Amino acid sequence: xxxxxxxxxxxxxxxxxxxxxxxxxxxxxxxxxxxxxxxxxxxxxxxxxxxxxxxxxxxxxxxxxxxxxxxxxxxxxxxxxxxxxxxxxxxxxxxxxxxxxxxxxxxxxxxxxxxxxxxxxxxxxxxxxxxxxxxxxxxxxxxxxxxxxxxxxxxxxxxxxxxxxxxxxxxxxxxxxxxxxxxxxxxxxxxxxxxxxxxxxxxxxxxxxxxxxxxxxxxxxxxxxxxxxxxxxxxxxxxxxxxxxxxxxxxxxxxxxxxxxxxxxxxxxxxxxxxxxxxxxxxxxxxxxxxxxxxxxxxxxxxxxxxxxxxxxxxxxxxxxxxxxxxxxxxxxxxxxxxxxxxxxxxxxxxxxxxx
Amino acid sequence: xxxxxxxxxxxxxxxxxxxxxxxxxxxxxxxxxxxxxxxxxxxxxxxxxxxxxxxxxxxxxxxxxxxxxxxxxxxxxxxxxxxxxxxxxxxxxxxxxxxxxxxxxxxxxxxxxxxxxxxxxxxxxxxxxxxxxxxxxxxxxxxxxxxxxxxxxxxxxxxxxxxxxxxxxxxxxxxxxxxxxxxxxxxxxxxxxxxxxxxxxxxxxxxxxxxxxxxxxxxxxxxxxxxxxxxxxxxxxxxxxxxxxxxxxxxxxxxxxxxxxxxxxxxxxxxxxxxxxxxxxxxxxxxxxxxxxxxxxxxxxxxxxxxxxxxxxxxxxxxxxxxxxxxxxxxxxxxxxxxxxxxxxxxxxxxx
Amino acid sequence: xxxxxxxxxxxxxxxxxxxxxxxxxxxxxxxxxxxxxxxxxxxxxxxxxxxxxxxxxxxxxxxxxxxxxxxxxxxxxxxxxxxxxxxxxxxxxxxxxxxxxxxxxxxxxxxxxxxxxxxxxxxxxxxxxxxxxxxxxxxxxxxxxxxxxxxxxxxxxxxxxxxxxxxxxxxxxxxxxxxxxxxxxxxxxxxxxxxxxxxxxxxxxxxxxxxxxxxxxxxxxxxxxxxxxxxxxxxxxxxxxxxxxxxxxxxxxxxxxxxxxxxxxxxxxxxxxxxxxxxxxxxxxxx
Ligand SMILES: Nc1ncnc2c1ncn2[C@@H]1O[C@H](COP(=O)(O)OP(=O)(O)OP(=O)(O)O)[C@@H](O)[C@H]1O
Ligand SMILES: [Mg+2]
Numbered sequence: 001x002x003x004x005x006x007x008x009x010x011x012x013x014x015x016x017x018x019x020x021x022x023x024x025x026x027x028x029x030x031x032x033x034x035x036x037x038x039x040x041x042x043x044x045x046x047x048x049x050x051x052x053x054x055x056x057x058x059x060x061x062x063x064x065x066x067x068x069x070x071x072x073x074x075x076x077x078x079x080x081x082x083x084x085x086x087x088x089x090x091x092x093x094x095x096x097x098x099x100x101x102x103x104x105x106x107x108x109x110x111x112x113x114x115x116x117x118x119x120x121x122x123x124x125x126x127x128x129x130x131x132x133x134x135x136x137x138x139x140x141x142x143x144x145x146x147x148x149x150x151x152x153x154x155x156x157x158x159x160x161x162x163x164x165x166x167x168x169x170x171x172x173x174x175x176x177x178x179x180x181x182x183x184x185x186x187x188x189x190x191x192x193x194x195x196x197x198x199x200x201x202x203x204x205x206x207x208x209x210x211x212x213x214x215x216x217x218x219x220x221x222x223x224x225x226x227x228x229x230x231x232x233x234x235x236x237x238x239x240x241x242x243x244x245x246x247x248x249x250x251x252x253x254x255x256x257x258x259x260x261x262x263x264x265x266x267x268x269x270x271x272x273x274x275x276x277x278x279x280x281x282x283x284x285x286x287x288x289x290x291x292x293x294x295x296x297x298x299x300x301x302x303x304x305x306x307x308x309x310x311x312x313x314x315x316x317x318x319x320x321x322x323x324x325x326x327x328x329x330x331x332x333x334x335x336x337x338x339x340x341x342x343x344x345x346x347x348x349x350x351x352x353x354x355x356x
Numbered sequence: 357x358x359x360x361x362x363x364x365x366x367x368x369x370x371x372x373x374x375x376x377x378x379x380x381x382x383x384x385x386x387x388x389x390x391x392x393x394x395x396x397x398x399x400x401x402x403x404x405x406x407x408x409x410x411x412x413x414x415x416x417x418x419x420x421x422x423x424x425x426x427x428x429x430x431x432x433x434x435x436x437x438x439x440x441x442x443x444x445x446x447x448x449x450x451x452x453x454x455x456x457x458x459x460x461x462x463x464x465x466x467x468x469x470x471x472x473x474x475x476x477x478x479x480x481x482x483x484x485x486x487x488x489x490x491x492x493x494x495x496x497x498x499x500x501x502x503x504x505x506x507x508x509x510x511x512x513x514x515x516x517x518x519x520x521x522x523x524x525x526x527x528x529x530x531x532x533x534x535x536x537x538x539x540x541x542x543x544x545x546x547x548x549x550x551x552x553x554x555x556x557x558x559x560x561x562x563x564x565x566x567x568x569x570x571x572x573x574x575x576x577x578x579x580x581x582x583x584x585x586x587x588x589x590x591x592x593x594x595x596x597x598x599x600x601x602x603x604x605x606x607x608x609x610x611x612x613x614x615x616x617x618x619x620x621x622x623x624x625x626x627x628x629x630x631x632x633x634x635x636x637x638x639x640x641x642x643x644x645x646x647x648x649x650x651x652x653x654x655x656x657x658x659x660x661x662x663x664x665x666x667x668x669x670x671x672x673x674x675x676x677x678x679x680x681x682x683x684x685x686x687x688x689x690x691x692x693x694x695x696x697x698x699x700x701x702x703x704x705x706x707x708x
Numbered sequence: 709x710x711x712x713x714x715x716x717x718x719x720x721x722x723x724x725x726x727x728x729x730x731x732x733x734x735x736x737x738x739x740x741x742x743x744x745x746x747x748x749x750x751x752x753x754x755x756x757x758x759x760x761x762x763x764x765x766x767x768x769x770x771x772x773x774x775x776x777x778x779x780x781x782x783x784x785x786x787x788x789x790x791x792x793x794x795x796x797x798x799x800x801x802x803x804x805x806x807x808x809x810x811x812x813x814x815x816x817x818x819x820x821x822x823x824x825x826x827x828x829x830x831x832x833x834x835x836x837x838x839x840x841x842x843x844x845x846x847x848x849x850x851x852x853x854x855x856x857x858x859x860x861x862x863x864x865x866x867x868x869x870x871x872x873x874x875x876x877x878x879x880x881x882x883x884x885x886x887x888x889x890x891x892x893x894x895x896x897x898x899x900x901x902x903x904x905x906x907x908x909x910x911x912x913x914x915x916x917x918x919x920x921x922x923x924x925x926x927x928x929x930x931x932x933x934x935x936x937x938x939x940x941x942x943x944x945x946x947x948x949x950x951x952x953x954x955x956x957x958x959x960x961x962x963x964x965x966x967x968x969x970x971x972x973x974x975x976x977x978x979x980x981x982x983x984x985x986x987x988x989x990x991x992x993x994x995x
Contacts, residue, residue: 556797
């Protein structure tokens with residue numbers, strides 16, 4: 001094994017695979033999925049109401065509204081732009097505040113404001129915007145508010161939102177597909193175009209070729225895993241430990257990809273095998289969507305030992321000692337895959353030698 | 357001759373397992389997403405009220421009138437209901453609270469909310485209750501008396517009965533189907549160039565224009581079929597069948613123009629992918645802004661696909677007249693013809 | 709008799725600054741097989757592309773079957789069959805589907821089964837072309853070109869990479885076509901093939917035709933008319949002697965040699981096409 005040759009090969013792999021659909025796919029997919037889940041179950045879907053304001057003069061209202069966590073406030077420089085944004089629904093309500101608004105309010109004078117309403121806005125959003133504005137105006141006018149109301153969420157402290165429930169599945173898909181697709185598909189294409197033979201008739205050994213492919217898969221899996229966590233605001237805890245665990249997971253995925261790529265006759269077989277493995281791989285992610293299923297069921301699946309430590313570290317700030325058990329299993333998994341791969345590669349090599 | 361070409365292309369499409377799988381899968385996924393997304397408007401916010409004081413009390417009467425709460429007989433029943441999510445938030449008015457209010461003392465009221473309520477909504481609900489009660493008890497006598505508000509409605513007025521997420525999503529899904537199809541068509545044409553089969557075709561009596569026409573017909577046909585399947589499966593075709601058909605036809609033309617342009621510029625498969633992204637991603641934006649208007653902004657209305665998405669949105673969701681739609685149709689037709697002419701010319705030149 | 713199948717006058721093509729085909733003129737008769745020989749990059753493929761209407765000549769003109777190659781491309785293409793240097797079949801379709809597609813494009817009803825039989829693909833015709841070997845693909849391309857009984861065949865290295873049996877199959881097809889009156893325009897790097905098959909061959913180098921004649925005439929022109937005789941002297945020494953044929957006393961010289969010892973071999977010293985190729989296109993000649 002020569003490290004230098006592996007690096008050279010890695011460069012070649014990265015360049016060649018940049019034109020591989022699956023390369024683009026494995027990088028784009030987790031990002032697209034994260035955005036999709038974020039869109040469908042995240043803030044935008046939960047529908048925080050949006051208010052646009054154009055003030056002709058200075059007003060403290062803007063600052064007070066901004067401090068509120070119950071709506072998005074956008075400030076406009078011109079009433080026409082505001083009007084356009086209300087028309088297309090970028091904000092549901094637009095307020096045009098006259099100059100001297102604050103002073104008039106404080107003096108208790110009747111003040112005129114012009115409100116623009118988006119025709120498609122829902123009653124709920126309108127009501128929420130209206131109360132928020134009213135609350136702030138009362139404060140600004142200096143009217144005493146003897147009653148303070150504080151929201152108290154009931155039930156178990158942590159109830160996972162849908163985006164949190166999707167996170168395990170996303171992490172599995174990102175790390176697994178990211179790590180698995182590129183080594184597998186590049187091995188299959190090399191097999192079909194017989195370039196593998198061309199490389200291994202040089203001093204390069206088959207093992208080095210595999211090492212470079214596995215390394216590339218590892219890097220991609222690591223990146224997609226990190227990107228998924230990052231995009232879901234879930235990259236937290238001990239960064240080094242988290243990256244380490246993600247890396248181990250990506251390595252497992254990459255090794256699996258190399259195995260599948262070696263064993264699959266062609267692309268169709270490979271796709272069929274991945275589909276067949278489906279439940280085994282995605283299991284923990286799918287189970288996380290169904291909170292009624294007891295947690296131990298998820299432990300049956302090997303990928304649990306990738307995703308659970310990742311989430312333990314990032315979500316609950318777990319340290320190495322708490323995860324030692326799970327990480328040991330993950331290491332064993334990687335070791336098994338590695339041994340299996342080396343074994344198969346050695347057998348392939350014999351076959352190739354015989355064929356010569 | 358063109359029919360022969362189309363038959364061949366369809367056969368090739370069907371043989372490309374990955375592609376046909378993706379097409380069917382995507383279509384099913386879109387239909388699935390459509391039905392997964394709630395059909396109702398934003399869930400109603402409901403507030404529950406448990407009283408430990410007589411209901412005749414003026415404050416209670418006011419709260420009941422203002423917030424139209426669901427009444428509970430006991431604090432326990434209310435809390436259970438909130439925890440189950442049957443009501444979004446629950447308020448308990450005790451004797452003590454009432455007494456303090458009457459003496460003009462400050463009160464801190466807890467508002468119980470359903471677990472999992474987003475924090476902005478928790479704050480908003482607390483605001484609603486606080487504003488309502490303060491309005492009544494405050495010596496200043498209500499905030500709204502200070503403000504004279506003139507209201508102006510922009511866009512079709514739905515009077516608060518806003519569109520459901522499903523209705524907002526559909527135009528975007530249609531757009532996605534079309535753009536993905538543009539990708540596929542560009543790939544198909546590019547494949548003929550890369551494998552050089554186009555040369556074999558063009559040394560027969562087949563003309564370049566016929567070759568291009570064949571691709572165009574196939575592409576428009578495939579696009580229309582897929583969109584129709586989507587619209588029929590979601591049952592939305594009935595809202596405005598004729599207008600939708602015209603829009604889909606124009607959409608198919610538009611998409612074909614985009615595909616030609618991509619195929620003409622791209623050298624190889626990777627080129628199709630890259631240029632596809634360059635063209636297709638921005639084209640998706642107007643679709644996104646219909647589904648999520650918070651993203652909308654003025655410049656996006658300059659993206660050509662806007663006319664299609666906007667037209668679809670209005671035809672599907674607002675029962676607009678042909679007159680109101682005509683602007684979209686004319687612009688879309690113009691852009692489509694322009695794209696087709698440009699893409700077609702560039703393609704022709706590549707084949708010479 | 710009828711007009712010639714191909715008449716080319718000063719045909720020229722440029723890729724940017726590079727003149728790939730440089731004012732070439734020639735004529736091909738019906739039923740004639742003409743071979744284009746020349747080193748890589750000489751302009752053979754480019755010539756075929758111009759004659760088949762794939763590219764427009766920069767200068768000069770050519771008539772194919774009496775029609776102008778620029779103005780009447782589509783009419784010409786009805787009557788010509790073309791194979792390409794690199795295979796360009798629909799790999800996801802099988803052989804029958806490939807041929808059916810082109811039969812429809814030519815608007816003919818071809819006996820596809822018979823044709824596949826002739827090119828030796830019968831039995832494999834339902835398999836995807838992607839699974840074919842190189843030679844099988846090559847034969848299918850030739851079949852595709854002959855589908856509509858064209859009046860001219862343009863074959864760009866049709867036997868490149870084929871085994872001798874496959875080559876012979878294609879040679880037979882070409883000869884049969886020529887006997888039916890089809891003109892065949894063939895490019896090849898196989899000198900034996902050109903010698904055996906072609907009525908006339910053209911040597912093309914750097915875009916110019918440097919020689920064009922029947923193989924026999926070329927051999928005469930570029931070869932030496934001489935006999936090479938090997939003689940074994942009684943002491944076992946072998947000597948080689950050259951006897952010019954144009955001198956009047958050739959036979960006498962041979963008789964003298966026979967007396968001196970045992971004649972082992974007698975060879976005519978005529979040039980092979982390969983010798984001529986090297987002579988005509990080697991560095992010495994051009995430059
Ligand atoms: N598409 C192209 N762009 C630029 N130059 C080209 C192109 N195609 C061919 N050429 C050049 O034109 C010249 C003639 O090429 P052509 O393919 O006709 O040669 P050829 O005689 O068929 O060679 P070979 O025996 O290798 O097939 C060469 O110098 C080649 O580099
Ligand atoms: Mg050539």
